[in-house]
Amino acid sequence: MxxxxxxxxxxxxxxxxxxxxxxxxxxxxxxxxxxxxxxxxxxxxxxxxxxxxxxxxxxxxxxxxxxxxxxxxxxxxxxxxxxxxxxxxxxxxxxxxxxxxxxxxxxxxxxxxxxxxxxxxxxxxxxxxxxxxxxxxxxxxxxxxxxxxxxxxxxxxxxxxxxxxxxxxxxxxAEAREAYGVDPAAYVELASLRGDSSDGIPGVAGIGDRTAARLLARYGDLAGVRRAAADGAVEKGGLSARQAASIRAAADYLEVAPRVIRIxxxxxxxxxxxxxxxxxxxxxxxxxxxxxxxxxxxxxxxxxxxxxxxxxxxxxx
Incomplete structure (x- = not known):
């Protein structure tokens, strides 16, 4: 059958x-x-x-x-x-x-x-x-x-x-990775960082699709990105000082955004x-x-x- x-x-x-x-x-x-x-x-x-x-x-x-x-x-x-x-x-x-x-x-x-x-x-x-x-x-x-x-x-x-x-x-x-630079399982975290204006989800200032994908690849997941920002881990290929500051400023938002976006x-x-x-x-x-x-x-x-x-x-x- x-x-x-x-x-x-x-x-x-x-x-x-x-x-x-x-x-x-x-x-x-x-x-x-x-x-x-x-x-x-x-x-x-x-x-x-x-x-x-x-x-x-x-x-x-x-x-x-x-x-x-x-x-x-x-x-x-x-x-x-x-x-x-x-x-x-x-x-x-x-x-x-x-x-x-x-x-x-x-x-x-x-x-x-x-x-x-x-x-x-x-x-x-x-x-x-x-x-x-x-x-x-x-x-x-x-x-x-x-x-x-x-x-x-x-x-x-x-x-x-x-x-x-x-x-x-x-x-x-494969098509999802090509479009967003992450596996589908990581899409919620990428969308949390990037935001989605069509749903009124602000994202983190100064971080778009490509930057979000790069940071997730560099630090493993959203928790890793947030830890690096909290630790001031500014480095080439990783967080810039401005990005780290934006992520720290968005701490309350990043606590709830994945729960809102997750289906x-x-x-x-x-x-x-x-x-x-x-x-x-x-x-x-x-x-x-x-x-x-x-x-x-x-x-x-x-x-x-x-x-x-x-x-x-x-x-x-």
């Missing part, structure tokens, strides 16, 4: 990418925007066509900015908070499409998985932990934080889009690997057909159903 192959998609990334990449002029029969809906269905269909997974899961942000991460680092995703002070700032025409995407995926029979107080990243990390070693896992997202999950021995790779094209590139340990792998999702197998039939044909007709989704809906091998009548365009 062939080893299972799990495809996990970062659903929020897919619908944001679709919204910004598919023309906003696409409208449903009643004039509502449907570009994110169509683009998400098309992207999942393409991934299934190309990857031919045996299992599939759609990770969902139940909490896009968990309180426990904010308590550790107040700046976490602050720049993306909406005017109400807690929800995520989302384009007006994307907002009504998001629940439709979830209803479509659920009606089709694809597992849409989230957890209280957790981001989609943590759902994906937990699914990787559940599945790793039993087969292969491919995580589809452009979020570079998923680099930390890449593991050749466990069969875990990362799929990232190729620019603005429909293509996807597979990242394994959880222990959520109580209540799902087994067997339950992630591709559906054999449409879970709710009536809801699926109603949504496809209401939003004029004949072409992408048919493509996704056919990619999954589901027996379904082709909907009109």
């Amino acid at each position: 062939a080893a299972p192959q799990l495809l996990v998609v970062d659903t929020s990334y897919l619908f944001f990418r679709a919204f910004h990449g598919v023309p906003g002029t696409l409208r449903g029969p009643s004039g509502e925007p449907i570009n994110a809906i169509r683009g998400t269905l098309d992207t999942i269909a393409r991934l299934v066509e190309e990857r031919r997974p045996t299992h599939l899961a759609c990770a969902w942000d139940q909490d896009w900015r968990p309180r426990w991460r904010v308590d550790l680092l107040a700046s976490y995703k602050t720049h993306r908070v909406a005017a109400d002070g807690h929800s995520e700032e989302i384009p007006e025409e994307l907002l009504p499409q998001i629940p439709v995407i979830r209803r479509l995926l659920t009606a089709l029979g694809l597992p849409v998985l989230g957890a209280a107080g957790a981001e989609a990243d943590d759902v994906i990390g937990t699914l990787v932990a559940l599945f790793a070693g039993t087969g292969t896992v491919a995580v589809a997202s452009a979020d570079r934080d998923f680099t930390q999950l890449v593991d050749d021995t466990a069969g875990v790779g990362l799929l990232t889009p190729v620019g603005r094209t429909p293509g996807w590139r597979e990242i394994h340990e 959880r792998r222990d959520l109580p999702l209540g799902v087994t690997a067997e339950e992630l197998a591709l559906p054999r039939e449409v879970a709710d044909p009536a809801v699926w057909a109603q949504l496809v007709e209401a939003y004029g989704l004949g072409s992408p809906a048919t493509r996704l159903a056919e990619a999954l091998g589901l027996p379904i009548r082709k909907a009109p365009r």
Whole structure:
């Protein structure tokens, strides 16, 4: 029996990418925007066509900015908070499409998985932990934080889009080392030093990717870098006086940053690997057909159903 192959998609990334990449002029029969809906269905269909997974899961942000991460680092995703002070700032025409995407995926029979107080990243990390070693896992997202999950021995790779094209590139340990200069297992420490403006993680002043990688290679790990800075170990090929001072000044930040960046792998999702197998039939044909007709989704809906091998009548365009 062939080893299972799990495809996990970062659903929020897919619908944001679709919204910004598919023309906003696409409208449903009643004039509502449907570009994110169509683009998400098309992207999942393409991934299934190309990857031919045996299992599939759609990770969902139940909490896009968990309180426990904010308590550790107040700046976490602050720049993306909406005017109400807690929800995520989302384009007006994307907002009504998001629940439709979830209803479509659920009606089709694809597992849409989230957890209280957790981001989609943590759902994906937990699914990787559940599945790793039993087969292969491919995580589809452009979020570079998923680099930390890449593991050749466990069969875990990362799929990232190729620019603005429909293509996807597979990242394994060699590609991760080439991109960041460290093994995937050291990515969290590199990101802590470098920071990540897209998530409101400041990093250490004056230290970017290359410097962070060099310092980690020189001193072994983040703890070693911090010890060297505390000891004033200024040396050629190692820390400069300015870098050592910056690391000492960032001591409180460096205590919490790795915990914020590290993806959880222990959520109580209540799902087994067997339950992630591709559906054999449409879970709710009536809801699926109603949504496809209401939003004029004949072409992408048919493509996704056919990619999954589901027996379904082709909907009109």
